[in-house]
Amino acid sequence: MSSTTEEQKILxxxxxxxxxxxxxxxxxxxxxxxxxxxxxxxxxEDVEDVFQDAMIFIYQRLKxxxxxxxxxxxxxFYGVCKNIWRNKVRKNKKLVITEYLPEDIExxxxxxxxxxxxxxxxxxxxxxxxxxxxxxxxxxxxVFQGMNMKEIAKVTGYSDAYTRKKKFExxxxxxxxxxxxxxxxxxxxxxxxx
Amino acid sequence: MExxxxxxxxxxxxxxxxxxxxxxxxxxxxxxxNIELQEEVEKHRIMHTTLxxxxxxxxxxxxxxxxxxxxxxxxxxxxxxxRFTVFKVAASIVILLGVGSLFWHTMYTKNQxxxxxxxxxxxxxxxTEDIIRGETNKKTKEIVKHYxxxxxxxxxxxxxxxxxxxxxxxxxxxxxxxxxxxxxEEKAVKEFKNITxxxxxxxxAQWYLSLTYLKLDKSEKxxxxxxxxxxxxxxxxxxxxxxxxxxxx
Numbered sequence: 001m002s003s004t005t006e007e008q009k010i011l012x013x014x015x016x017x018x019x020x021x022x023x024x025x026x027x028x029x030x031x032x033x034x035x036x037x038x039x040x041x042x043x044x045e046d047v048e049d050v051f052q053d054a055m056i057f058i059y060q061r062l063k064x065x066x067x068x069x070x071x072x073x074x075x076x077f078y079g080v081c082k083n084i085w086r087n088k089v090r091k092n093k094k095l096v097i098t099e100y101l102p103e104d105i106e107x108x109x110x111x112x113x114x115x116x117x118x119x120x121x122x123x124x125x126x127x128x129x130x131x132x133x134x135x136x137x138x139x140x141x142x143v144f145q146g147m148n149m150k151e152i153a154k155v156t157g158y159s160d161a162y163t164r165k166k167k168f169e170x171x172x173x174x175x176x177x178x179x180x181x182x183x184x185x186x187x188x189x190x191x192x193x194x
Numbered sequence: 195m196e197x198x199x200x201x202x203x204x205x206x207x208x209x210x211x212x213x214x215x216x217x218x219x220x221x222x223x224x225x226x227x228n229i230e231l232q233e234e235v236e237k238h239r240i241m242h243t244t245l246x247x248x249x250x251x252x253x254x255x256x257x258x259x260x261x262x263x264x265x266x267x268x269x270x271x272x273x274x275x276x277r278f279t280v281f282k283v284a285a286s287i288v289i290l291l292g293v294g295s296l297f298w299h300t301m302y303t304k305n306q307x308x309x310x311x312x313x314x315x316x317x318x319x320x321x322t323e324d325i326i327r328g329e330t331n332k333k334t335k336e337i338v339k340h341y342x343x344x345x346x347x348x349x350x351x352x353x354x355x356x357x358x359x360x361x362x363x364x365x366x367x368x369x370x371x372x373x374x375x376x377x378x379e380e381k382a383v384k385e386f387k388n389i390t391x392x393x394x395x396x397x398x399a400q401w402y403l404s405l406t407y408l409k410l411d412k413s414e415k416x417x418x419x420x421x422x423x424x425x426x427x428x429x430x431x432x433x434x435x436x437x438x439x440x441x442x443x
């Protein structure tokens with residue numbers, strides 16, 4: 001199989017959510033990203049966050065047909081990871097970058113760079129939303145789809161009053177979790193509005 | 195700013211443009227002089243925009259699942275590598291000490307590997323059918339969902355703060371199993387030992403406790419428990435008997 005076909009297969013696998021392809025990509029590239037982040041003031045949690053944020057960035061770009069890669073997917077991915085981490089480090093002045101990455105990096109253009117910065121808050125919201133209970137996620141998903149309390153109550157089988165109470169509690173809990181995230185105050189002090 | 199249902203409703207109405215023109219103007223004027231309200235509206239705006247994208251959320255969830263799977267594989271590999279390293283060191287010493295010691299150490303290592311092999315062969319997570327039947331509690335359903343999907347970290351997280359854990363022995367069994375699957379064997383031992391009532395779950399707890407000892411290479415403790423299970427003459431008698439025989443080989 002040619003490398004171009006392989007690359008194409010990886011990109012198609014990512015956008016289709018193919019678990020086998022994504023797992024293979026994850027396993028193959030995680031050690032490089034881990035090495036870079038751990039050598040540049042990060043910890044294991046940072047590795048996971050940066051890796052997944054970069055995957056989401058690529059996924060969203062593929063979904064909107066706006067991914068422009070001039071090198072291999074691997075090189076592009078490393079570039080995205082590096083930029084995400086540099087942004088985080090820049091906002092947390094205690095951390096230091098020693099400039100090391102075991103692969104060549106594709107130069108990310110300024111528009112993409114800006115987009116990466118804007119996505120940071122979204123990643124925090126998503127990360128904490130997925131930590132909510134199933135009930136909270138169910139109710140809030142319907143809220144975010146634009147349903148009103150009566151419609152949500154009908155779908156879930158809860159009473160109107162319980163639905164409203166649950167919506168408030170879940171939203172408040174989510175906001176509180178986000179506010180407690182160590183990365184959140186840094187984003188607030190460097191707001192990147194879309 | 196104190197968060198109340200009324201404020202949330204108003205922010206949502208404002209963001210979805212369902213406030214009357216007059217109310218929207220009043221709300222914007224309030225925002226102009228109240229920074230906290232302004233920030234709160236912004237948080238809601240990002241929340242609604244970001245989390246309405248269900249595809250990306252599902253993708254993120256998939257990444258978390260994959261990451262957990264890889265971590266679990268890594269832990270298992272590390273444990274095996276560590277064991278292999280121990281074996282290598284032991285083998286070097288054995289060569290120095292002579293053939294007699296070599297025999298002893300080889301047997302010891304064999305027992306260790308055999309213990310893990312037997313553990314893998316005999317260990318099956320405690321099934322959830324027991325708890326699913328007639329279960330209406332949402333929290334429990336959520337725990338069962340994580341347990342059956344292999345998200346043992348989440349089960350541990352939910353059960354460790356479960357208010358009724360102490361009075362619900364089935365949940366203690368699930369927590370013990372989840373500890374076993376997240377390489378927290380010492381905690382698993384403690385959890386299974388907590389079940390002291392000689393009821394239905396006692397035998398189950400003893401069975402999983404014996405497997406935990408097996409995993410920890412405490413084969414004598416495991417054997418003692420297996421003998422007790424055989425004497426107890428319950429549902430795990432046959433399994434315990436087969437395992438005990440296999441351990442003696």
